[in-house]
Amino acid sequence: MYYFASDIHLGGGDRTSARRVERRFLQWLSEIEPTAEALFLVGDVFDFWFEYGRVVPKGFVRVLGRLAEMTDRGIRVVMLTGNHDMWVGDYLQKECGVEVYTTPQTISLGGKTIYLAHGDNMNIKGQPLLRLMNVCFRSRILRAIFSWVVHPDLFVRFGQWWSGSSRKSHGEERDVKFLQPLVEYAEQYAAEHPDVDCFIFGHMHIIHSVPASKPIWFMGDWHSTPNCLVMDEQANITQQILD
Numbered sequence: 001m002y003y004f005a006s007d008i009h010l011g012g013g014d015r016t017s018a019r020r021v022e023r024r025f026l027q028w029l030s031e032i033e034p035t036a037e038a039l040f041l042v043g044d045v046f047d048f049w050f051e052y053g054r055v056v057p058k059g060f061v062r063v064l065g066r067l068a069e070m071t072d073r074g075i076r077v078v079m080l081t082g083n084h085d086m087w088v089g090d091y092l093q094k095e096c097g098v099e100v101y102t103t104p105q106t107i108s109l110g111g112k113t114i115y116l117a118h119g120d121n122m123n124i125k126g127q128p129l130l131r132l133m134n135v136c137f138r139s140r141i142l143r144a145i146f147s148w149v150v151h152p153d154l155f156v157r158f159g160q161w162w163s164g165s166s167r168k169s170h171g172e173e174r175d176v177k178f179l180q181p182l183v184e185y186a187e188q189y190a191a192e193h194p195d196v197d198c199f200i201f202g203h204m205h206i207i208h209s210v211p212a213s214k215p216i217w218f219m220g221d222w223h224s225t226p227n228c229l230v231m232d233e234q235a236n237i238t239q240q241i242l243d
Helices: 015-032 061-072 091-096 128-137 140-149 152-168 176-192
Strands: 002-005 038-042 076-080 099-101 105-109 112-117 198-201 208-210 216-218 227-231 237-241
Touching: 002 015, 015 061, 038 112, 038 198, 061 076, 061 091, 076 105, 091 099, 176 198, 176 208, 176 216
Parallel strands: 002 038, 038 076, 076 099, 112 198, 198 216
Antiparallel strands: 002 227, 105 112, 208 216, 227 237
């Protein structure tokens, strides 16, 4: 069985909600561990993450330990970065055995070719400010400057404030019309890459599926509705809302 989740936003919100989400995510990891061949975390696992050379953010120790246990048992754990945790280094790979990718990935599972992406910087040609922010935030040079100039306590505090503001901008409820740019992106990509069988995105905090010839799946965030996608032995994908 293959499992997919995104937008857990660990550490986000107030202390009570952050701990509630962490506990539910840990419970889910325990539930899937006996049957999981691989786990794919499709961005924004953390509400904010930034690595210095020898420093990582406080918290998440239970989740990091559980992921390390899963990889030690031979379960493949793959993480694609999102706009909240794009500043990863090598910590998750070296300490937890997690495969980390900073760009969309095309993967083959159960005879299906799946295009996997968080979705935060796709089809944004008409949004110059957003494009500029993406270039700046993904700059290795700027990341190095921050890590040498800004004290970790100050930068993490700023990052948590920024991440909280960004997450709240999604609003309590979003209409599926906000998914259209990613739907258009997927349709164009599918036309150019006919070998792709389906698409999986996060980022928009909307649980939805587009039942086209090349299905498009969107996963929601865990602070409102814990959810996941599951691919079974017959390569059927189902969307699940967790209790």
